[in-house]
Every structure is written in C-alpha cells, then in structure tokens.
Amino acid sequence: MRAYIIRRLISGVVILFILSIVTFLLLRVVAGDSADLLCGLACDEEGIEQFREKLGLNDPYFPISLTGEPPFVEFSRDNQYTTWIKDLLTGNLGSAAINQKPLIDTMQQRLPVTVELLIITVIFTVAVGVPFGVISALYRNSFSDYIVRVTAVLGLALPSFWVATLVIYFPSQWWSYSPPFGGMISFVDDPWGNLRQFVPPAAVLALASAAGIMRLTRSSLLEVMRTDYIRTARSKGLQDRTVISRHALKNSMIPVITVLGLQVAGLLGGSVIIEFIFGLPGIGLLLYESLLRRDYQVVQSMTLYIGAAVILMNLLVDISYAWLDPRIRYS
Amino acid sequence: MDKTSYWDRFRRQRITRRRMLAATGVGAAGLLIAAACDDDEGGDGEPSDGTSVPSGTPQPGGRYKWSTSVISDATFGLDPHLAIAAGLEYFARTYNVLINRSAVDDTTIVYDLAESYEVISEDETSPQTYNFTIRPGVKIPPNNLDVPERDMDAEDAVATFERIKAQPLANACQFVCQYFASHAATSPSLYTVTTTKPYAWFEFNIGRAISTIPPREFLESAKLTSASVGGGPYSIADGAFVDGERVALEKNPVYWDTGKPYMDGYDVIIIPDRPGLRASFISEQSYQYGAASEAEVAELIGDHDVYKASDEPSYTFIGFAMNVLRPPWDDPRIRKAAMHAINRQDYIDRVYGGAAQANGIVHWPVTGALDPAELEELQGYNPQMSKDLIREVTGQDSIDITVMFPTSPIQEHELHLPIFIDQMTQAGFNVNQVPLDLGGWLTAYRAKDYDASLSLNQIYETAEIPLDFQHSKGPAGSEIYAGGLQDPEIDAAIDATKSITNFDERVEAVKAVQRQIYEAGPAFLPFVSPLSRTIYWNYVKDVPIGLGSTGLFLVKNVWLDL
Numbered sequence: 001m002r003a004y005i006i007r008r009l010i011s012g013v014v015i016l017f018i019l020s021i022v023t024f025l026l027l028r029v030v031a032g033d034s035a036d037l038l039c040g041l042a043c044d045e046e047g048i049e050q051f052r053e054k055l056g057l058n059d060p061y062f063p064i065s066l067t068g069e070p071p072f073v074e075f076s077r078d079n080q081y082t083t084w085i086k087d088l089l090t091g092n093l094g095s096a097a098i099n100q101k102p103l104i105d106t107m108q109q110r111l112p113v114t115v116e117l118l119i120i121t122v123i124f125t126v127a128v129g130v131p132f133g134v135i136s137a138l139y140r141n142s143f144s145d146y147i148v149r150v151t152a153v154l155g156l157a158l159p160s161f162w163v164a165t166l167v168i169y170f171p172s173q174w175w176s177y178s179p180p181f182g183g184m185i186s187f188v189d190d191p192w193g194n195l196r197q198f199v200p201p202a203a204v205l206a207l208a209s210a211a212g213i214m215r216l217t218r219s220s221l222l223e224v225m226r227t228d229y230i231r232t233a234r235s236k237g238l239q240d241r242t243v244i245s246r247h248a249l250k251n252s253m254i255p256v257i258t259v260l261g262l263q264v265a266g267l268l269g270g271s272v273i274i275e276f277i278f279g280l281p282g283i284g285l286l287l288y289e290s291l292l293r294r295d296y297q298v299v300q301s302m303t304l305y306i307g308a309a310v311i312l313m314n315l316l317v318d319i320s321y322a323w324l325d326p327r328i329r330y331s
Numbered sequence: 332m333d334k335t336s337y338w339d340r341f342r343r344q345r346i347t348r349r350r351m352l353a354a355t356g357v358g359a360a361g362l363l364i365a366a367a368c369d370d371d372e373g374g375d376g377e378p379s380d381g382t383s384v385p386s387g388t389p390q391p392g393g394r395y396k397w398s399t400s401v402i403s404d405a406t407f408g409l410d411p412h413l414a415i416a417a418g419l420e421y422f423a424r425t426y427n428v429l430i431n432r433s434a435v436d437d438t439t440i441v442y443d444l445a446e447s448y449e450v451i452s453e454d455e456t457s458p459q460t461y462n463f464t465i466r467p468g469v470k471i472p473p474n475n476l477d478v479p480e481r482d483m484d485a486e487d488a489v490a491t492f493e494r495i496k497a498q499p500l501a502n503a504c505q506f507v508c509q510y511f512a513s514h515a516a517t518s519p520s521l522y523t524v525t526t527t528k529p530y531a532w533f534e535f536n537i538g539r540a541i542s543t544i545p546p547r548e549f550l551e552s553a554k555l556t557s558a559s560v561g562g563g564p565y566s567i568a569d570g571a572f573v574d575g576e577r578v579a580l581e582k583n584p585v586y587w588d589t590g591k592p593y594m595d596g597y598d599v600i601i602i603p604d605r606p607g608l609r610a611s612f613i614s615e616q617s618y619q620y621g622a623a624s625e626a627e628v629a630e631l632i633g634d635h636d637v638y639k640a641s642d643e644p645s646y647t648f649i650g651f652a653m654n655v656l657r658p659p660w661d662d663p664r665i666r667k668a669a670m671h672a673i674n675r676q677d678y679i680d681r682v683y684g685g686a687a688q689a690n691g692i693v694h695w696p697v698t699g700a701l702d703p704a705e706l707e708e709l710q711g712y713n714p715q716m717s718k719d720l721i722r723e724v725t726g727q728d729s730i731d732i733t734v735m736f737p738t739s740p741i742q743e744h745e746l747h748l749p750i751f752i753d754q755m756t757q758a759g760f761n762v763n764q765v766p767l768d769l770g771g772w773l774t775a776y777r778a779k780d781y782d783a784s785l786s787l788n789q790i791y792e793t794a795e796i797p798l799d800f801q802h803s804k805g806p807a808g809s810e811i812y813a814g815g816l817q818d819p820e821i822d823a824a825i826d827a828t829k830s831i832t833n834f835d836e837r838v839e840a841v842k843a844v845q846r847q848i849y850e851a852g853p854a855f856l857p858f859v860s861p862l863s864r865t866i867y868w869n870y871v872k873d874v875p876i877g878l879g880s881t882g883l884f885l886v887k888n889v890w891l892d893l
Contacts, residue, residue, distance in 0.1 A: 044777075173613070182398070183600070279600075
C-alpha cells in the first residue's frame, strides 16, 4: 500500500508539473495582461511598459527561449516560470498583481467560505442522495421509486444558476426574505446568520450532486442485491436490515464514494456561479475576479491548487476502496 | 407610491455665471448655497438643492443600508486620487472638496472646504486666479489612523493638488497638470490657484470626487487605500473596508456643518448579481435599488406601496468609435453612412423600455447638447441614405467592416450588441465581429489598434470629453483610444470651447462645433442615455436628485424616517 501511495504521489507531481506549464502558457496566449488594467484608463504605452517591468511581465517566459539569430537559443535566469515555481516550492504563492496582496492571505480569507459551503453541500448530498437511493432500490418500480427517480432527473436537469436565481428571487417576492449578503458571517459570532447564509447555496449545489448520488446508489445497490453473497446471507436467515446495512450497502458504496470524492474535489476549487449569485466571497469568486483582471499569478497558483486538490481527493478515494472492500489490495 | 420625474423636481434657478461670481465675492451666493446645504432642522421641509420631496423634520440617527454591484478599485482601493469605480461614492462622503459646481445646473454650487471664492482675471483670454477662502472649523475627527485631530487648512489643498500633479495616473491629473500654472497656501485660510489659461470647467473639475482633499498627513499613509478620514461627513475606520465584500462608514462627530450628517453611518455590501441586489432591497438589507427597466419599477412600485422611485439622467452612454486612420473610416461618407444606420429609438425601446433619450455628439442632458429636432435632421435614422453613401464610395450595395467589442459582463453592453449588428447589416454593412475580453479590448483600444469598436459605458457631465472624442488627441488628450477626425480646424474649435468662461457663449460654441463635426462626419457616435431608475424605501428622505455628481456632496442631508 505504501509503495502504491508513493507511486501515486509521484505521478501527481508529474501531473501538476504538466498542469503548471499548460496553465502558464494558456494565460499568456490571450492578448493583454494585468498591466493594461492596472495602469488605468489614462495610461499611455510608456506607463504600461513601466507596470510590465515592475510586474516582471517583460521577463522571458521560460529559462530557455528560442531566438531568430544564432545561436538560436537564449538562456535566462530571470524568467517568469522559474520564478513562479521557485516561489511555490518555498511556500510563497505569490502576490496578486493587482494590489500586491499576498495570495496566501487572500486564500486564508476566502478558503473558510468555500470549505463551509463544501461541508454543508456534502452533508446535504449524502443525507439526501444515499437514503433516497436506497429506498428507490429497495422499493424498485414502486410509486416511491418513480418519485425518487423523477426528482433525481429533475435535479440533474435543472441548471444550478437558474435554481439559485429562483432561490434568491421567489422568497424575496413572497416573504420579503433573502439570505444575508455582504461577506461571510462567522458561525461562532452568529450561528443562525451563518446558516441562513450558507444553507440556501449549499442546498442548490447539493441538488444536482444528491440527484447523481441517488441514481448511483440505486443502481449500485440493485446490482449488489443480485449477487451470490447477498443470497447466501439471506439464506443464512439474516434479517433484511442486516443484509442491507452490513453487506449490501457497504459494497454498493464504492462507485458512490468515487463520484462523491470527485464532487468534493471540484467544490474545493469553489463554485464560481453559486458564489457569484449568493455574493459569497470564496475561492470561486476569487478565481472569477482574478480572471477578469488578468491576474496571472493568482490564476495560475489557484489552478495548481485545484489540480492538487483533485489529485489528493482521487488518491483518498482509491485508498478508501480497500477499506470498503477487503478484496481490493494495492501492490 | 411617490414617483415624480427628474424634470419635475429639478428646480432651475438660472442666473448668469458672471452674476454668480460677483455675488460670491460679497457672500450673496451664500444664499444659494444655504439653500443647497442648509435645509436645517425646524425648516419648512421644502426640498433644497435638488433634494427630492418635502419630507418633514429631519431626524438624526440610523444607519443607511446600501447594496451595490460596483466593487472598489482592486488596485488603489480607497485612494481618492488614483482609484475609480465604487471608491468615487466614498470619497465625497469622507473628504472635502473646495467647492463643487454642478455641471448640470451651472448656478448650483456646494461650498465645502472653501466657504467662498473669487475669480480674478484681466480679460476673457488671460489666465485666471481663483482665491478660495478656507472655512474655519472643518475638523478631522478622532481616529486610529495617526492623523492629528485638527482643522483642515489651505496646506491640505496644496498637498492634494501637488500629489495629483506628481502622479500621472491620478484621475484628475489631466485637469491639474494642464490647467494649474501655480498654486499656493497664501495663508492657512487662503488657497490660490492661477490657471495656465481660462478654463470653462474649472469649478466643476476642482469639485469632483477625484479631486477630494484628505488631510496632508494621511496622503503619506499606507492606510490611504484601505481607510478614510478627513473633514467630510463620514469616515472609514481601519478594517471597515473589506475589498469586494463590505464597507462601513461612521459619522464624523465633529463635522463642520453642525447637526449633520443626520445618519450615524452607512453599511455598504457588495452583491455581484442583479437578483441578489433586488432581493437585498426587498428584504431591507438595502434601502435603495437601481431597477433594470421601467417595467421593473412599475412592478416593484405596484406590488409595494412602501417604495418610491426617482428617475434622473445617468449621463452614461455606449457609443460607436470609428478609426479615421484606417479605411474605410477615413472616408467621411462611410462615417455618415454609419451615422444614419443607427436607429436610436430601437435602443430606447428595446434596451431601456422607453426610459432613455437619443444622443448627439454631446449627449443628453449635458449643457450644449443639440435639441432632438435638430439631431433628427443631422443624424436621423435613414438606412437608405446609408446604402446610397456606401454605393457612392464602393459602387456596391454593401461594405465589409470589422468591429471589436468587449465581451466582459458590462452593464447593458450585451443588449446593445445584437441591435447594433442588426441595424448595421440592414444599412449595408457586413460586420466582421471581433469579441475581446476586457483586457484584450483595452489593449487594442488604447493603442488605436482597431478599425471600429463599440465603446464601454461612458459617463461625462460636461461637453468636454464627448467633444474630445472627435479631437485628434482623443479623449485622454494623449493620442490614445481615439484619433478623432484628424481635422486641425475642428481641433481648434473644440479647444476654443474649453476657454469660454461665459456660460451662454460656451453653450453656443459647443453647439456650433457639433454642427461642424456633423458636416465632417463624426468619428464617435454616442447612442442613447438612459434614465437612472432608483427605488428607495419610503422612509429614506431628502436624497439629492437632479444635480449629477454634485448630489454626492449633499448626502449629509439624507435622513431616515424610521
């Protein structure tokens, strides 16, 4: 197992390296940079050049660059990519070009919002998705099964931005109510205010996630229920509840855990649309703002962070398989 | 429901500028300003200085809740000289200007740090000297920003304008760097500016939110971008400004205008999305809301008799820029063809539900704008004429053009674009669309690296910059963004309007130069200017309406009848 984890971690590093190059290059392919926006509307070319110099945007992209004249290759110590990676390796995520605020400070400010949103979303997803998936499987082709399945399809089909808009719009129209806006309300300071702020967006996010989990739980459980060892367990005279909870459910959870893990990884990067609509200053909104501002440093570091989150979550999911199903062994 | 139009509310008290200045010298203008600033407690409740409706005796206390989608400038935060965007709303609330003369109504002046001023000039063409008498007792409140609690004086004005002059990126640099020949604090209570030449909009520009005067010690502080303290009605404490989330303003307890501001503070929250803004208003997390259309105003007012609406011009427009340095726009006939291709009524109806007005080169309702009948004659919608002009130039029924535009989520831009493309196509233009994100668009626009472009929303209260779009040096005066018409005669005529200090003569000159530009085929075409449709809860009283940005300096009069 240890060797497996080390192998996965090494491959993760390789993936992150490739991701860093791709992100770095893609950001620079598009015309314009943060100096344009930083310099303001009255700025002329000279002013923009000064900003580019200050931000290091005039440095070569990579340590090696091709030139049109012999020897056709130029080496440079001061280059944008190496500087960025060096900083990352020393724990320095860099600073936002737009205001020179260290990204680590901004992350510390924004991450709690995204993490709380993630936790409540996962709680809703599991609390709704798994039980209803089980009910749907156990009472297959019954009225309750149809209700659950139709609801699940609706949950998957309705776009979350539209549902979020309705969740904001109708309560305000009917009851003059809306979730509190204006930055994160701390759970410690005001638990009720905090829940009022986070439950609606988490519920919207959980709608599609729970629908997916519901369908997956149902199909997976149905498959497991048809296996020999379940039949054996029943023939031993075990009660249905025991068969389902101790034998069937645990084994049917493997694909569910996989999908849930990927959902968690996705949410760690923040939900741009939901955070935007509910005015939650999380990681997603930070990424959106930084993209608009062409803040290379923030966007590339954030992309790498999201990549790392996905790789780690995948690893955790894979490790959890062995715990869920003793037949699975990694070597 | 309480809904009156801008024009019903806006009480014009037209007197000539010369009379106004004479009156200022002896303090008679104080009467007007008293009307502008002192609708005191115990008064008759009549609105003053453009304030909305009779509203009873002002009650002190309460905090104003306000949600906005406009975030502060991420780079410069609350720096009053460098920042833009939401910062502008806060500068006027926390700092002082010397005076503010409304660009909309030339007769309305708010006296702030200066209690009076005089203008000395030998004649209409000589440089002018402005002597501002500093008001005694404009106090800086207790603060934790290391700014001494003292009276503001003329040295603060000197420090501010020196800083603006030294910062090429300062928003007011174009004004200060170009028109300040010298300035000095002759004494703590007298600030003097001598201009390089007569400048028509001097009093307007010196009173803008981007020319506000913080205490000189604070100009050196690193906190200038994240807090505000000065002689204004409110201040922003250290930590009360959270970028992109919220801002809290606290009352200045030693504000010079005793008894004001009425409210204890402002709580501003940032909500990026419109449904959230609307919901925050209905749920009373905000006391005001900018409706998207007249239909939304009607819907909200109809549902809730606790709201009132106000309409006033927004001074904003989206326009179409043609680069005359590149074909086919170097041909005036093609520019005129584009001019006649634009059906402004279509924008008014489809984008703004009827609540907007067609613009000429100088947009409505800026003084000097041409009247609608004349505009119809000069630039009226006539696609057949467009086709005829195109045929005259190309010998064909249509012409290929390339138009770039920004794709970032800019207010109402996405609604203009399909109408524009449709109208141009119908008039014989085959439009090759070049969508660019804001950064890419700005780069190309700044370098004039485009054939034609849809502009961002522009906001100007005077005719100066709208005319500069037709000037060879462009709107920034440094040959970026637009190259105007490249016509020295028109450049000279535009420059001349800036030196005419007589109000009536200036208005006529602005109109005359527009006619000249129409003759040459305009290089920049503003579409329409909408009404700003703001809805307030009924208990919000005495909101300054109808004075343009001058209203920012009168928010001290707002009170809550809770």
